[in-house]
Amino acid sequence: EDQVTQSPEALRLQEGESSSLNCSYTVSGLRGLFWYRQDPGKGPEFLFTLYSAGEEKEKERLKATLTKKESFLHITAPKPEDSATYLCAVQVFTGGSYIPTFGRGTSLIVHP
């Protein structure tokens, strides 16, 4: 059973066309939700951490929000360089430690 579900799997946008990516989770007692960006053939790069419902964080054209059941990554006026796979992860308490569990990601392509 997936604990982290990301949608859509793939998203194509025109430059300047704003949209949102979704990350829904089913873990109880959330201990942090993380967004990462991954370029092809490279390791993920950390973007944001959200800890509690109502929290928001921004970085350039990206804004992450969190509710009790899901998180959104809003992309405002995207540019081609925003093309990447965006990964969401939640902390799951296992064996005395918080272990990140990842969704499958959303592949974003922004056309010029």
Added chain:
Amino acid sequence: DGGITQSPKYLFRKEGQNVTLSCEQNLNHDAMYWYRQDPGQGLRLIYYSQIVNDFQKGDIAEGYSVSREKKESFPLTVTSAQKNPTAFYLCASKTGQGNHEQYFGPGTRLTVT
């Protein structure tokens, strides 16, 4: 510069051979992780270590082995028992056992034929 290094970037092996992937970090992080990534899949946890000389199995540990003899190093061995070893392997680290983000290495793409 602090960071995580993985070597080599590309690795080719014949079926039936064991192969070891290197992961080194100079971030002074306690926890280290190995993930496997296949096309269209998220990151799946192979092994993790919260402290030197201790490690735990992740979701897909079968056919893999690790060691953690030094804080800076967490090598992963892909054994011949791993039925489908061709994949992109990512190493990560984070500080402590709490709610902190992970830092990832550049990855090693392993191809077994």
